[in-house]
Amino acid sequence: MPLKDFSILLSVILIVIMLIIPLPTGMIDFLIIINISFALIIILVSMNTKEPLQFSIFPTLLLLVTLFRLGLNVSTTRAILGNQGDAGNVIETFGQFVVGGNALVGFVVFIILVVIQFVVITKGAERVSEVGARFTLDAMPGKQMSIDADLNAGMISDTEAKERRKKIEQEADFYGSMDGASKFVKGDAIAGIVIVIINIIFGLVIGMVQEGLPLGEAANKYTLLTVGDGLVSQIPALLISTATGIVVTRAASEGNLGHDITKQLLAYPKMLYVAGGTIAALGFFTPIEPMVTSTVAAALGVGGFLLGRNDKNVMELDEPEDEESTGEEEDIKSPESVVNLLQIDPIEFEFGYGLIPLADANQGGDLLDRVVMIRRQLAIEMGMIVPVIRIRDNIQLQPNDYSIKIKGNEVAKGELLLDHFMAMSPGVDDENITGIETVEPAFGLPALWISEEMKEQAELSGYTVVDPPSVVSTHLTEVIKRHAHELLGRQETKQLIDHLNETYPTLVEEVTPNPLSIGDIQKVLNNLLKEKISIKNLPVIFETLADYGQMTKDTDLMTEYVRQALARQLSRQYAEDGEPLFVVTVSGAVEKMVADAVQQTEHGAFLNLDPDHTQTIIESMMTEVERMQESGHMPVLLCSPAVRMYIRHLIERYMPQVPVLSYNELEPHIEVQSVGVVNGR
Known part of the structure; x- marks a missing residue:
């Protein structure tokens, strides 16, 4: 255990010892000075923090310091009452020197300190802590939404967003802790009053009964010691209470408390002239000694003059900066600045002005929140980091239209009616359900835009009814899935590799940079995403690449x-638990035809099939796929491992949504039922 951590534990043990074991007066003097030093350090640190979270340990520290001070009170009380008034040099000095040996004056000073601490500072700090905790908790949802909006707009990165969210959580925890910790200070003030009263009463009893002192002598002796003890205790307590108030009332800024006070309080030098003139007038028109008022007035006047002269110098120094800023504006207008316009966003979502309520949180729009959920969903399902989605309005679009772009090119578009619902038929249309005919944009299904009054009736008739935000969210999700392989570049692949390297460093070291480069790994991952296969299981993928990367460079x-x-x-993706997998198989003749047409080159293999045979095979596949869809099954092509990727290359232009599996990609327990055969005739 580090020495610093051990010293903290030892301090807590010392507090327990103080409560149980009588301490020598020399040790008590030493601990009293430590208590005062601690209080000074805490108030100085609180004044030099720029924001409350920089002193986040303060609530816990407040509890420990309060407990230490109360333990010290127990030790000093034991010393005052048990050692015939011998409580150590520090307490005696405070009782004799600080208050001039007058017990009554000392008691009054003590009461004033307690009132200031309890009524003014502690009460105010407690209220500020309570309000701060409440407002911080109430503001958390809005701050979270603001972070999500900046993240989706590309203004901040994922790392910055995590840091901001963590800071918000820490602020809520801090103000909640301060709300409770301020009760310690309040209780400490009450305990100080009670301890002083107990010490005076029982000091009189001990002095008169046990020591045989007269009432006046006993009162003077024990009252002075008790007041000295109270001052020794309450001065650090007052400093701690002040530090509590400073911390909870401190707003985040670029400087410490001293910097902010001098900067803001002295921001208007002319006001010092006004204050100085007022003080000087008091000296001339009231019985106040003119020497005192004139000295203060002169100091204020000199301060105003010096600050005013400094402001002029600052303005002169700022003029070249203004010229520089003008030069920067000219640079912006220069032809070279167009380089900044070459940036292309990976994903863009543009919409007409009629769909602005969809993204405006003030009008109830939750598109930004949905985009965040889409990115999380795709990270879980596909295992890839979806780039930030740029959302903007476009006056060139029709009011109710929207467009989705991938790397600057439009890949999908749609139309939304915000005051309607999209209803999709269950297969049997209901004549009573009427609306505006449309097409569901994500899957191309026929649909209707129906009014809100007809929504309940459509749901009772078996229609699938979806609100406009859900329509666009589903469409955006499917578009990203469809183009996921385009969004995964080398930089994104490097991020995935770095993340895997945190838990599997040996595996990553065996795969990259030798024998495979980041580009080779990217091509493999792109091939998987192109066929909608999740790459989340990176350890298995890298294990395979480590096994076969030395054997071939063909990605x-x-x-x-x-x-x-x-x-x-793959088996779980296409075959439901306990259900058979219905497939269309490729005949041996077609597989042989494809295998014979494969040509090997130094850059890899490619399919060189006769156009007539290609057309015949594709038509046969399309016929079997349509027949399978009509029977209510999801079309899946099944072939041998040797030709699977060539069959996929053959049909991806015509049937990109149809998955092609090989026998080796299915687990042995999967029941396969063939509902058709591709014969190529």
């Missing part, structure tokens, strides 16, 4: 090995 072939290693994942 398409390595993708096939990876797919076979992900057999369990």
Whole structure:
């Protein structure tokens, strides 16, 4: 254990010892000075923090310091009452020197300190802590939404967003803790009053009964010691209470408390002239000694003159900066500045002015929140980090239209009616359900825009009714899934590798940079995402790449090995638990035809199939797929591992949504039922 941590534990043990074991007066003097030093350090630190979270340990520290002071009170009380008034040099000095040996004056000073601490500072700090905690908790949802909005707008990164969210949580915890910790200070003030009263009463009893002193002598002796003890205790307590008030009332700024006070209080030098003139007038028109008022007035006048002269110098120094800023504006207008306009956003969502309420939180729009959920959902499902989605309005679009762009190119668009609901038929149309005919944008299904009055009736008729925000969210999700392989570049691949390296450093070291570069790994991952296969299980993917990376540099072939290693994942993706997998198989003749057409080159293999045969195979596949869809099953093509990737390349232009599996990509327990065969005739 580090020495610093051990010293804190030892201090807590010392507090317990103080409560139980009588301490020698020399040790008590030493601990009293430490108590005063602690209080000074705490108030100085609180004055030099720029924001409350820089002193986040303060609530816990406040409890420990209060407990230490109360333990010290027990020790001093034991010393005063048990040692015939011998409580140590520090307490005696405070009783004799500080208050001039007058017990009554000392008691009055003590009462004033307690009133200032209890009624003014502690009460105010307690109220500020309570209000601060309440307002911080109430503001958390708004701050979270603001962070999400900045994140989706690309103004901050994911790391900055995490730091901001963490800071918000810490602020809520801090003000909640301060709300409770301020009760310690309040209780400490009450305990100080009670201890002083007990010491005076029992001091008189001990002095008169046990020591046989007269009433006046006993009162003077024990009252002075008690007041000295009270002052020794209450002065640090007052400093701690003041530090509490400073911390909870401190707003975040660029400087410490001294810097902010001097900067803001002396921001208007002319006001010092006014204050100085007022003080000087008091000396001339009242019985106050003119020497006192004229000295203060002169100091204020000189201060105002010096501050005014400094302001002029600052303004002169600022003029070249203004020229520089003008130069910067000219640079912005220069032709070279167009370089900044070359930045292309990975994903853009643009909408017409009629859809602004969809994204405006003040009008009830929750599109920004939905975008955040989409990114999280795709990270869980696909295992990729979706780039920040840029959301903006576009006056060139029709009011109710929206457009989705991938790397600057439009890949999808749609239309929304914000005051309607989209209803999709269950297969049997209800003539009573009427509306504006449209097409569901994500899957291309026929649908209707219906009014809110007809929503309940449509749901009773079996229609799937969706609100406009859900329509656009589903569309955006499907578009990102469809183009996920385009969004995963080398930089994004490097991020995934770095994340994997935190838990599997040996595995990553065996794969990259040798034998595979980041570009090779990116191509394998792109191949998987292109067929909507999640890359979340990176350890298995890298294990396979480590096994076969030394054997081949063909990324398409390595993708096939990876797919076979992900057999369990693919089986669960296409075959429901306990349900058979319905497929269209590729005949042996077609597989032989495809295998014979494969040509090997130094850059890899490619399919060189006769156009007539290609057309025949594709038509046969399309016929079987349509027949399978009509029977209510999701179309899946099944073939041998040797030709799977070539079959996929053959049909991806015509049927990109149809998955192609090989026998090696299915677990042995999966029941496969063939509902059609591609014969190529």
